[in-house]
Amino acid sequence: xxxxxxxxxxWGVFMLAIVSVITFAIFFLVPRLTGATSESLASRYVGRTAxxxxxxxxxxxxxxxDPLIVQYGRFAKGIVTGADYDYGxxxxxxxxxxxxxxxxTRLPVWPDLLNRLPVTxxxxxxxxxxxxxxxxxxxxxxxxxxxSVFDRAAMGIALAGVSLPIFFTGIVSLVLFSYGRxxxxxxxxxxxxxxxxxxxxxxxxxILPWITLAFLYAAGYARLTRSGxxxxxxxxxxxxxxxxxxxxxVVVFKHGLRGALTPILTIFGxxxxxxxxxxxxxxxxxxxxxxxxxxxxxxxxxxxxKVMGVTLVAAFFVVVAxxxxxxxxxxxxxxxxxx
Amino acid sequence: MSFLELKxxxxxxxxxxxxxxxxxxxxxxxxxxxxxxIVGESGSGKSVTSLAVLGLHKGTxxxxxxxxxxxGEELVSASAEHVRTLRGKKMAMIFQDPLSAMxxxxxxxxxxxxxxxxxxxxxKAVARKHAIDLLGRVGIPQPDRRVDSYPHEFSGxxxxxxxxxxxxxxDPELLIADEPTTALDVTVxxxxxxxxxxxxxxxxSALIIxxxxxxxxxxxxxxxxxxxGGKCIEYGSAEDIFExxxxxxxxxxxxxxxxxxxxxxxxxxxxxxxPPSLINVPTGCAFHPxxxxxxxxxxxxxxxxxxxxxxxxxxxxxxHLSLEERRATWENEIKPKLESA
Numbered sequence: 001x002x003x004x005x006x007x008x009x010x011w012g013v014f015m016l017a018i019v020s021v022i023t024f025a026i027f028f029l030v031p032r033l034t035g036a037t038s039e040s041l042a043s044r045y046v047g048r049t050a051x052x053x054x055x056x057x058x059x060x061x062x063x064x065x066d067p068l069i070v071q072y073g074r075f076a077k078g079i080v081t082g083a084d085y086d087y088g089x090x091x092x093x094x095x096x097x098x099x100x101x102x103x104x105t106r107l108p109v110w111p112d113l114l115n116r117l118p119v120t121x122x123x124x125x126x127x128x129x130x131x132x133x134x135x136x137x138x139x140x141x142x143x144x145x146x147x148s149v150f151d152r153a154a155m156g157i158a159l160a161g162v163s164l165p166i167f168f169t170g171i172v173s174l175v176l177f178s179y180g181r182x183x184x185x186x187x188x189x190x191x192x193x194x195x196x197x198x199x200x201x202x203x204x205x206x207i208l209p210w211i212t213l214a215f216l217y218a219a220g221y222a223r224l225t226r227s228g229x230x231x232x233x234x235x236x237x238x239x240x241x242x243x244x245x246x247x248x249x250v251v252v253f254k255h256g257l258r259g260a261l262t263p264i265l266t267i268f269g270x271x272x273x274x275x276x277x278x279x280x281x282x283x284x285x286x287x288x289x290x291x292x293x294x295x296x297x298x299x300x301x302x303x304x305x306k307v308m309g310v311t312l313v314a315a316f317f318v319v320v321a322x323x324x325x326x327x328x329x330x331x332x333x334x335x336x337x338x339x
Numbered sequence: 340m341s342f343l344e345l346k347x348x349x350x351x352x353x354x355x356x357x358x359x360x361x362x363x364x365x366x367x368x369x370x371x372x373x374x375x376x377i378v379g380e381s382g383s384g385k386s387v388t389s390l391a392v393l394g395l396h397k398g399t400x401x402x403x404x405x406x407x408x409x410x411g412e413e414l415v416s417a418s419a420e421h422v423r424t425l426r427g428k429k430m431a432m433i434f435q436d437p438l439s440a441m442x443x444x445x446x447x448x449x450x451x452x453x454x455x456x457x458x459x460x461x462x463k464a465v466a467r468k469h470a471i472d473l474l475g476r477v478g479i480p481q482p483d484r485r486v487d488s489y490p491h492e493f494s495g496x497x498x499x500x501x502x503x504x505x506x507x508x509x510d511p512e513l514l515i516a517d518e519p520t521t522a523l524d525v526t527v528x529x530x531x532x533x534x535x536x537x538x539x540x541x542x543x544s545a546l547i548i549x550x551x552x553x554x555x556x557x558x559x560x561x562x563x564x565x566x567x568g569g570k571c572i573e574y575g576s577a578e579d580i581f582e583x584x585x586x587x588x589x590x591x592x593x594x595x596x597x598x599x600x601x602x603x604x605x606x607x608x609x610x611x612x613x614p615p616s617l618i619n620v621p622t623g624c625a626f627h628p629x630x631x632x633x634x635x636x637x638x639x640x641x642x643x644x645x646x647x648x649x650x651x652x653x654x655x656x657x658x659h660l661s662l663e664e665r666r667a668t669w670e671n672e673i674k675p676k677l678e679s680a
Contacts (some may be wrong), residue, residue, distance in 0.1 A: 236439040242395055243434075244505070245427030245452040258444055334489045335443060 005327060012323040019315040020079065024072050027308045038064035042104045044304070045085075054319055061086045079312075085135035099312055100305030112294065119192050119290035122202065123209055123282065124275035130214035132268060137169075138218070139225020140257060143233065154222060161219025170212045170285035177208060190287035209286045213279060217271060221264065228260030235259060262332050266325050273321020277314025340411060341368035342545050343392075343513055348405035348415075349386050350396060357618040361387040363569035364405075369562075371512065374539065374546040376556030376577070378592065379566035380614045385549045388566075389515045391415075392547075394422030394430055407458035409513065428458040431511035435518035437498035439581030441490040447474075455508040473504040477534060500534065507538060513548045514539070515547045520555060532558045553596050557581060565589050568615045568625035571647060575654035585656040585665040587630050590673045624659060631667065632660060 012266040031041065040149065042059035043050065050058070062085070063071055078098035085092040085101045094101050101108055138158070142151040147153055178188045186208045193201040232238065233256050241255040242248075278292030287293070298306035330336045341457040362384040369375045377385045390396055392407055397419040407414040409430065414422055434440035441450060451470040452463065459466070467486065474482035477500040490498055499519065506514060516535065520528040536559055539546045548559055556563055556577070563580040563590065565573040573586040584590055591610035612629035615621055627633045627640040636659040639645075647657040658665060 199440055236434060236436065237442040239390075239395065240434060240440045240505075241442070243393055243426060245423050245425070245457050246453070247423065248398075259442070302507045333444060334446075335491050 001330065004330060008326050012319050014239055015319045015322075016316065019319065020076060020312065021072070021309050023308055023315070024075050026311075027202055027304055028071060028075075029068060032068075045101075050150075090287075099309035103303050104301055109306050112306070113291060113309055113313055116289055116291050116294050118194055119288055120276060120278055120283070120292065122195060122206055123213065123279055123288060123290060124272060126203075126206055126210045127213040127217065127276070127279075127282075128268070128272050130210055131216075132217035134222025135218035136215060136225045136257075136264065138222040140229055140252065142222065142226040143229030144252065146230065151226075154279075155226070158219040158222045161215050162223070164216075166212060166281040167285050168214060169215060170209070170282065173208055173212050174286070193290060207286060209282050213275075213282045221267075222266065224264055225260060228263060229256055232256050232259035260328070263330055265328055269321045269325035269328065270318070273318045273324075274314075276317040276321075278310060340408065342410055342525035343369040344406075344408040345388075346406040346408070348388065348391060348407060349403065350384070350391050353400060353664070354401065354618075359617045360569050360620060361617055362391065363620075365566075365569070365571055366405075367571065367574065369513075369545045369547065371545050372539075372543045373561045374548060374559050375483075376563045377547060377549045377566060378551065378563060380551055380554055380555060382614050382617065383653040384569040385566055386517050388613070389432065389517055389547065389549055391627075392513075392515065393426055393430060394419065395426075397422060415644070424458075427454055427511070428509045429511060430513040430515065431506040431509070433499075433502055433506045433516040433519050434515065436522045437495070437502040438490060438522075440502060441498065442503075443490060446487050446489050447493065448488075451501070451505045451508055454505050455632045461675070462498055470504070470514050473508060474501065477501070477504045477507075477538075479504075484645050495523050496530065497529055498554075499523060499527075503531075503534065503538070510542060511544060513545045514542075515549065517549045518551070519548065521550070521552070528555070535559065540625075553581075553592055568620055568655065569617060570625065570628065571655070572657045573655065574647075576652075579652075579654045583654070584669065585650060585654070585662075586626075586658050587618045587660075590669070591629075593677060594673075596677070624657075635649045635660060635664065 014297075028041075038059040039055050041064050043055045043061055045062065046054055046058045047274060063074060066074075076101075077083065078094065078096070080096060082096035083094050083098045085094055092101065092106065092108075095110070097110055099109040099113070102112070105112075138154050142154045145151050174188070177183050177186045187205045191205050193205055195202045233252075237259070238251060238255055241251045246255075278290060278295050280292035280296060282288070283290040283292035284296055291313065294308060295310040298304075298310065346366050348362055348365045349360070352359040352361060363384075364631045365384070365388060367375065377388065379385050387396075391401075391403060392409075392414070394414060394417075396403055403415055405415060409425070412425075414425075415535075441447070441616065443474050444451075448467060451473060452466040455461070455466045455469055456463070461469075471482045471486050473488060479497055479500055481487050484642050485493075485497075490501070493501060499522075503519075517536065520531050523531060532555065535546070535548075546559070548556055550556060560577050563575065563577055564571055565580070565586065573584065573589050575583075578588060581593070584593060588610070595609050610629055615625050615628070621628050623639065623641045623643050624630070624633075624636075627636075630640065633640040639659045643659070645657045645659045647655050649655050650662055656665070660668070
């Protein structure tokens with residue numbers, strides 16, 4: 001078990017290193033290949049009004065003329081120890097982990113991301129709790145009452161849930177519950193209150209995004225749980241559980257759901273990891289100042305270091321989620337431990 | 340009244356293709372301390388019968404009629420909840436494939452503890468001690484350590500022993516073993532059968548062994564019931580069935596037993612054809628399409644369903660051939676073939 005954990009940890013660190021190489025390549029190698037010069041990269045930092053001479057100096061100082069491998073080394077070192085940016089007018093300190101330096105605001109990316117992380121985490125975790133409960137409960141009920149009116153209705157709604165995009169369901173729910181006069185019971189979006197300032201206000205501001213996002217995911221989980229439950233409830237060990245004289249409720253939850261839980265847990269971890277890197281559509285639709293919104297704004301403004309920072313943070317969450325899922329897998333399924 | 344008595348039990352499953360008559364009018368009795376072997380091919384209704392006794396068809400689409408009396412209580416008409424309280428305590432079951440019949444995510448001990456605590460209001464620690472005790476009694480070495488093992492960490496024979504320990508956890512008075520040795524090596528089979536015989540004597544429980552293997556029932560059974568197409572076609576003491584079998588299907592089963600004392604070329608005399616469809620059961624005698632003696636019934640085999648009639652001393656046979664004809668055929672045609680060659 002311990003060697004298993006260590007192996008997975010080493011693998012996770014290795015994955016992050018690979019991710020940093022790929023990210024670096026996307027933002028610094030690919031522009032070169034498509035014809036960008038070191039001057040045109042540097043000009044982003046000094047602005048369009050700068051003279052050709054200023055740009056040349058900046059390119060030299062920022063190290064864009066160095067071999068790519070040296071540039072990557074500096075980039076990686078920046079993430080670990082921080083870096084100094086010197087593009088002419090003065091030296092700017094970018095503390096570790098340095099994910100770059102915004103073209104527009106001339107501020108390091110990392111503190112920005114750190115400020116926005118609570119929004120994204122609040123959104124992702126709250127929605128995750130909702131969709132896990134709603135999806136699994138619906139799936140179990142559907143499986144047990146297979147072919148019933150409930151099953152058909154739930155699966156119909158689930159189909160709608162997985163098919164309808166957030167920007168549709170989000171706007172519809174905003175119109176109905178926020179802007180609609182008789183039903184205006186939730187916040188109109190765009191505001192975020194930190195949990196530790198006021199938990200009630202925090203939840204009130206987030207309830208609509210939570211439900212909208214959870215609806216999308218719950219639908220998939222309901223379908224996954226339903227098919228998993230249909231399979232496990234036909235297993236021999238369910239018959240054994242009944243033959244022991246267990247109450248049906250215990251048979252369903254302790255034996256049936258437990259058997260169907262493994263794939264659900266896997267998908268849950270990965271979904272959650274993916275969302276922590278920014279729920280782009282949800283945050284945009286509800287104007288939540290999270291990482292996803294930050295990424296969209298950065299892309300619109302062509303502020304590449306910000307985009308790169310979001311990419312790295314998102315990749316980090318996915319790798320960590322994978323790691324956690326792998327470890328949980330061994331806890332959930334005792335047969336994995338030997339592998 | 341007998342400890343267990345089935346009266347005209349019928350278990351039918353409505354399907355899109357028609358009504359599946361898995362069990363169609365089955366009656367038998369069983370006393371405490373006795374063993375009944377139920378023998379038949381796949382789909383003859385053996386397992387469906389045992390699940391019906393345990394009440395495991397309740398809440399499914401199965402249509403059950405007839406009576407099941409267990410220790411003076413009728414179970415077919417009893418509430419599902421009441422039968423549930425008997426399950427595991429008064430009657431328990433050992434299943435065929437212990438790997439798929441045990442939950443892969445719970446340790447063997449946890450599954451035995453669970454079974455014990457359903458019916459006994461004891462602490463986990465007490466139940467755990469009981470589980471270790473049981474594992475030791477069914478012959479698992481180092482039971483205090485193996486109690487925390489998972490089913491996949493056991494060998495096939497050990498798993499079946501654990502399964503037996505689980506079934507015995509509440510000292511059931513009726514134990515049903517559904518193909519208890521089918522998934523096991525031959526050497527392990529013998530050990531498991533010995534174990535079951537010893538435990539039955541120790542607990543004085545009634546035991547039903549369901550199998551397609553006559554060798555297994557020969558080891559253990561007092562009485563044998565041969566099923567075909569959901570009906571009993573021959574019933575008698577083990578001696579009746581092995582020494583004086585009267586039904587052509589039973590002859591076929593005996594001929595299908597591998598034996599070392601026969602010539603290699605003639606070692607097996609399989610029954611031709613396949614088991615009948617339980618939706619479109621053949622008219623007349625269900626066995627007639629596969630029966631070599633059907634021509635001797637003058638067409639009755641194809642049209643009339645034979646009655647289950649007593650020949651002598653509790654030996655029941657469902658066949659159109661006359662008693663004399665059956666005995667003569669067994670003595671002169673079948674027995675010599677099985678014994679010689």
